[in-house]
Amino acid sequence: MTVLELCSASRRFPRVQALDRVDLAVRPGEVHALLGENGAGKSTAIRILAGLDHPDPGEVRLDGRAVRFASRTDALRHGIGLVPQTESLVGELTLAENLALAEPHRVVRRRAASRRLREAATTVGVAVDPDVRTRDLGRGQRQLAELVLALAQDARVLLLDEPTAALGPYETRDMFTRLRALAAAGVAVLFITHRLAEVRAVADTVTVLAHGRVAWSGAGSDVDDATLIRTMVGDLPDTPTREPRTAIGAPVLRLAAVSADCGDPIHDLSLDVHAGEVVGVLGVAGNGQRALAEVAAGRVRPAGGTRTETGSVAYVPETRLDGLLPGRAVRWSAVVSRLREPRFARRGVVDRGAVTRFATDLLARHDVRPPDPGLPVLTLSGGNQQKLLVGRELDNGPAAAVLHGPTQGLDVRSAKEILSEIARAAAGGTGVLLVSADPGEVREVADRVVVLSGGRVVGEFPAADFDDALVRRLTAGGDE
Numbered sequence: 001m002t003v004l005e006l007c008s009a010s011r012r013f014p015r016v017q018a019l020d021r022v023d024l025a026v027r028p029g030e031v032h033a034l035l036g037e038n039g040a041g042k043s044t045a046i047r048i049l050a051g052l053d054h055p056d057p058g059e060v061r062l063d064g065r066a067v068r069f070a071s072r073t074d075a076l077r078h079g080i081g082l083v084p085q086t087e088s089l090v091g092e093l094t095l096a097e098n099l100a101l102a103e104p105h106r107v108v109r110r111r112a113a114s115r116r117l118r119e120a121a122t123t124v125g126v127a128v129d130p131d132v133r134t135r136d137l138g139r140g141q142r143q144l145a146e147l148v149l150a151l152a153q154d155a156r157v158l159l160l161d162e163p164t165a166a167l168g169p170y171e172t173r174d175m176f177t178r179l180r181a182l183a184a185a186g187v188a189v190l191f192i193t194h195r196l197a198e199v200r201a202v203a204d205t206v207t208v209l210a211h212g213r214v215a216w217s218g219a220g221s222d223v224d225d226a227t228l229i230r231t232m233v234g235d236l237p238d239t240p241t242r243e244p245r246t247a248i249g250a251p252v253l254r255l256a257a258v259s260a261d262c263g264d265p266i267h268d269l270s271l272d273v274h275a276g277e278v279v280g281v282l283g284v285a286g287n288g289q290r291a292l293a294e295v296a297a298g299r300v301r302p303a304g305g306t307r308t309e310t311g312s313v314a315y316v317p318e319t320r321l322d323g324l325l326p327g328r329a330v331r332w333s334a335v336v337s338r339l340r341e342p343r344f345a346r347r348g349v350v351d352r353g354a355v356t357r358f359a360t361d362l363l364a365r366h367d368v369r370p371p372d373p374g375l376p377v378l379t380l381s382g383g384n385q386q387k388l389l390v391g392r393e394l395d396n397g398p399a400a401a402v403l404h405g406p407t408q409g410l411d412v413r414s415a416k417e418i419l420s421e422i423a424r425a426a427a428g429g430t431g432v433l434l435v436s437a438d439p440g441e442v443r444e445v446a447d448r449v450v451v452l453s454g455g456r457v458v459g460e461f462p463a464a465d466f467d468d469a470l471v472r473r474l475t476a477g478g479d480e
């Protein structure tokens with residue numbers, strides 16, 4: 001029995017056919033994974049199912065009947081909950097206030113809202129405080145909060161656009177336990193991911209989109225990983241994620257006994273990043289990663305201690321839109337951190353032609369699709385926005401680079417390309433601070449690993465000594 005489906009759904013945007021006659025069905029009690037390379041049409045499919053967009057032509061069916069949701073709120077009234085890729089919570093408000101905002105059709109008293117949220121959180125075993133300003137939660141926690149928000153509104157279908165992108169392996173496993181419990185209770189779950197291990201861990205059914213079409217669909221047990229990868233992105237590039245390094249040099253970024261509070265505080269933290277070195281920072285989300293990244297990048301002044309840099313510091317923030325100019329064309333996001341360079345100005349006025357030429361070249365070099373500098377940034381798929389941001393930041397051979405979750409939302413091919421880019425930057429002398437939720441990528445590209453817990457460094461070791469059990473113990477708050 002199908003609860004929600006796309007029937008021969010197409011959607012065209014000015015430069016692309018995002019969906020082309022797609023059939024996709026979600027069933028109660030089933031976890032369905034939606035896969036595909038960046039730009040394949042996954043978010044478009046989910047947005048249509050959630051009432052944020054409409055197929056043209058094509059149909060959405062609910063319980064077998066054609067429907068046309070007027071909005072996301074309307075879809076939610078029919079039991080369709082969405083956890084979007086870019087969070088939709090209002091940061092200044094608490095989760096309880098966000099719930100009141102999401103239900104304009106009824107009066108929601110704050111105490112009742114908090115109670116409903118607590119109940120929903122208990123159902124899925126999540127510890128969220130409904131009365132904390134959502135801006136003060138880490139990205140992973142905000143996504144869990146959105147999940148709880150949908151459940152508090154009685155969603156019987158959950159559409160999750162990359163719910164695990166900002167989560168580490170332990171939090172991901174927890175989330176899957178919750179999703180399985182929801183499915184067992186009859187909820188239908190459709191989620192987007194780029195990680196095949198997650199498909200194996202939780203999905204009953206898999207659909208792969210490629211260039212807006214269904215390239216494969218069926219039971220997860222009927223397909224192997226190699227076939228899935230080939231169907232998604234073709235053959236993987238054979239690019240190295242280790243480059244011969246020049247000797248590791250002097251420190252390019254030094255934090256000495258810094259403390260800062262950006263929601264998840266850091267205390268008395270000291271860390272040096274040397275030229276030509278990749279320092280990987282691991283930890284369970286919400287243990288000071290954001291504060292560390294913001295302080296290291298020079299965005300937030302530490303409340304105590306000192307920060308020293310020796311040259312330019314590139315920064316990829318955890319939330320990609322914080323590093324882009326969402327309201328403007330791609331070309332401006334491509335140059336924003338370099339606009340002061342003389343080549344972009346003519347007699348004191350910005351030289352649009354020079355900006356466009358630079359942006360065109362940057363998009364081509366970093367495989368951002370579509371490679372059109374005139375498109376609004378928000379019309380790029382999430383993964384392509386990420387490639388633009390990381391490409392721009394590493395492009396200029398900075399002295400240091402602070403990268404917070406640089407491969408978030410990237411398909412396997414692009415993630416591999418970004419890791420090679422990081423390795424190349426380090427080989428060229430950049431000192432990289434890689435703050436990541438993914439132990440696998442840290443292990444692959446870092447020289448040294450630092451583990452954060454409770455806002456403090458609780459362990460540090462050469463990447464060559466990487467030991468899963470040790471990392472698990474340290475991230476859980478143990479001492480070395």
Ligand SMILES: Nc1ncnc2c1ncn2[C@@H]1O[C@H](COP(=O)(O)OP(=O)(O)OP(=O)(O)O)[C@@H](O)[C@H]1O
Nearest residue numbers: 013018038039040041042043044379380381382383
């Ligand atoms: N509002 C829009 N206007 C123009 N083009 C758009 C718009 N929304 C999406 N697109 C384009 O449609 C295509 C599919 O985008 P979509 O976001 O669905 O991809 P995706 O598979 O979710 O990618 P990712 O894995 O990177 O998130 C992309 O080429 C994207 O640039």
